Amino acid sequence: MTRGRRALGAFWAVVVLALVAGTGTLQWLGPPDAASVAAPATPAAADPAPPAPAATVVAEPFIEAPVPAAAEPIAATGAPVRTEPPAAPAPPPLVTPVAMPQQGAAEPRIAEPEPEMLERTRAGLVPKLGPDGRTSIRHYARPFDRDAERRPRIGLIIGNMGLFAQHSEEAIRRLPGAVTLAFSPYAQRPEPLLERARARGMEVLTALPLEPAGYGQFADPGDRALLTGRPVEENLERLDWALSRMQGQVGAIGALGRLRGERFAANAELLGIIQAALTTRGLLYIDPRPGAPTPARAFGRTVDLILDEPSETRSEVERRLTELEALALRNGSALGLLGNPTPFFTAAILAWSAGLEDRGAVLAPVTVLLRRPGTQAAR
Template identity: 40%
Template structure:
């Protein structure tokens, strides 16, 4: 008969044997994993460098300094350049750089498309800046090939200008000049007037030009007021154009039907599209502008006074231009040479 005490101890011994056997399998698996890791490490190539260490002479490749990232062409307008500025009595004003560079080229919109033979339309939106909310809507919604004419009496310009540059807009400064119906049609206390002497008008021009920096030129209009009276006097009108040209700026005459600027690089507006500023009239004038571009090769339109309706109609119209074989282009791409220079 089996020993009674042995019978009682049997289950305990079996449990101990099973425990040791399980521990043995555990260590066997660990050893296998370690061996596999060692083999894998030998098969993989050694890194050239350790973290924080320079590459060894045998593996180092001199790629030179990393160039700064260039902004996408046509997406960013150049920031104001000190070489294109000089001190004025009311702020920094444009000048031609010593190497001949001009603002009308340095701050021009850079279209992504290469030059083509398609009909081209330039569109200027006037009166931008007095209402910051509507100005921001224009910057966010309009294609960057539209040119923004900034009102010099605007108060909160830095944020607007930064947004416009970040999207690649070409900008003009709106130039207040004595208009038909003055003084009832008030163009502000810094306007160029027929009753002022040349020195006073020069000072007012410098005030306007010093309101902000980074524009390609001036538009001869403040909203719907287009300086008809001031432009009717040849001498002061030519003197203003001479000053713009001498500072490397272009000039856009906002009076449809008059000749192109005589003393400054620039162009004259062909059609004012928002008179009156209802949807039907705007759409008809945009269609007429497109027909003119097909007939002549180029056309220049002006939306004289920024409104939500005007922004919406220009945006919709511009979205279909490419499909109709017409290119929206900045004003700097279609300048006329001055007819006469002193």
């Protein structure tokens, strides 16, 4: 028993000596430095998310701002931990307005309708000669340097504009500015389309609903058609109505879509009266019948080729465009007519015209292709 008590007393003596030694050591070291105390470990922070793209238009090129250096983490030993800097976030994209490409931004703009060149009739406002003798043929024409541009000239007229607004708008936006547009008098609210056409520098015509072959059977030119069975005065009133449906036209064409007024035009006297009325108003006339004589009583031209006959297919239009080009190269000029602004017709014209100048010809507005009344000589 005495030996056990001695062993227990020795154990407690050692414990007391260890505590005294530890306390003395802590007092000798002094209080701990707060900066040397390691903070509790926390999960590593994720890389900062890239900034959201700016919501406004960036007018100047984007310059990436310098990324501020992050504070270096401190290890428990007090030494900084070297880490790779996080990758800089990608710069926000330049915000630009989304807009359809504007073809011919530098193209000349057709003049706005001139009040002094309009006459008020029972049908509405119709063209007339200006006080200084100006004609619509010249005032609303697309500029063309006849002296500098001597290559063979090809004119294209697209009919039935305004009846199918979406197709018409696409044709105006995509086709070359030298293409001429024939607007139907039955089009509802053609003004926005006419304004776009003027901005592109495109000449416009009024499509006249002349009595066609097959009238009363399968061909319907509408309730305002000029008919062989109507009095001259009534036909002239209907002419005024058709002309009043738009302003700023250079003239008229005797075709409504694929209807080409064959029955009315076969009456030379009636057709001559209409041509003379157009001439007194400063307007040209285009005869849509290939092979017909040059207009006898108006400045104008006869169409050389119908592009969507005998079939209304893109392959037919492409074939006919090739024929029209060959005709122009042979004769110095050629004029083609397409009945409708169908999208695949528009695509065919675009593909064909892309290399036209490299092949030695040039597109020209219809006013460049005029001939004097009753002659075949170019004006």
